Amino acid sequence: MNTPVLSPVAPWARVLRPLSWGGALALLALPWVAMRFTDEVVWTGGDFALFGAMLLVACLAFEAAVRVARAPAYLLASLLAIGTAFLLVWANLAVGIVDEPEHPVNLMFAAVLLVGVIGAAISRLQARGMALTLSAMAALQVVSGAIAVWIASQTPALFVLAFTGICTAAWLSAAVLYRKAALAQ
Structure with missing residues (x-):
C-alpha cells in the first residue's frame, strides 16, 4: 500500500488555514462589535x-502560498510578506502614512506593492524570484520613506521613518526566508 508523502508544509497548513480564515472573520467582526460599545468607531457598509x-x-494570497510552498521557510516568508502588505494598505487607507490618505506621496507606498505583484507574477511565485522581488520591495520602501520624510508637511518624520523601518525589515526578512527556501529545494 502506497502512503502519500506529505509536504513538510502540510502540518503547518492544517494549523494555519483555520487561523487565517478565522482570524480574518474576527478582524472583520471587531469594528462591528466596537460600534456597539462606543461612538468612536463609525464604519459604513463601504468600510x-x-x-x-x-x-x-x-x-487567498495565503492559500496560493500554501499550494506553492515546498519548505516551511517559504510559507513563513509568504506569511510575513502578506502581513506586511496588508499592514501597508491598511495604514495607507485608514490614516495615510503621509498626512491624509489622499496625499499623493502615499501613492509611492502603493508602488511598493505593485512591484511585489509584478515580481510575483514574473517569478511565478518561485522562491528565488520572490527573494529578489522582496529585496526590490525593501529598496523601494526605503526610497519611498525618504521621499515622504522630505516632502511630508504634517506627518512627523519619526512616524514615517519608524513605519518605513518596520516594513523594510519585514520585506528583507521575507527575502532572506525565500532565499533559504530556494536553497533548500
Missing part, C-alpha cells in the same frame, strides 16, 4: 466591504 475585500485578498 466593511473594503476591509472584507482586503482580508479576502490576504487569505
Whole structure:
C-alpha cells in the first residue's frame, strides 16, 4: 500500500488555514462589535466591504502560498510578506502614512506593492524570484520613506521613518526566508 508523502508544509497548513480564515472573520467582526460599545468607531457598509475585500485578498494570497510552498521557510516568508502588505494598505487607507490618505506621496507606498505583484507574477511565485522581488520591495520602501520624510508637511518624520523601518525589515526578512527556501529545494 502506497502512503502519500506529505509536504513538510502540510502540518503547518492544517494549523494555519483555520487561523487565517478565522482570524480574518474576527478582524472583520471587531469594528462591528466596537460600534456597539462606543461612538468612536463609525464604519459604513463601504468600510466593511473594503476591509472584507482586503482580508479576502490576504487569505487567498495565503492559500496560493500554501499550494506553492515546498519548505516551511517559504510559507513563513509568504506569511510575513502578506502581513506586511496588508499592514501597508491598511495604514495607507485608514490614516495615510503621509498626512491624509489622499496625499499623493502615499501613492509611492502603493508602488511598493505593485512591484511585489509584478515580481510575483514574473517569478511565478518561485522562491528565488520572490527573494529578489522582496529585496526590490525593501529598496523601494526605503526610497519611498525618504521621499515622504522630505516632502511630508504634517506627518512627523519619526512616524514615517519608524513605519518605513518596520516594513523594510519585514520585506528583507521575507527575502532572506525565500532565499533559504530556494536553497533548500
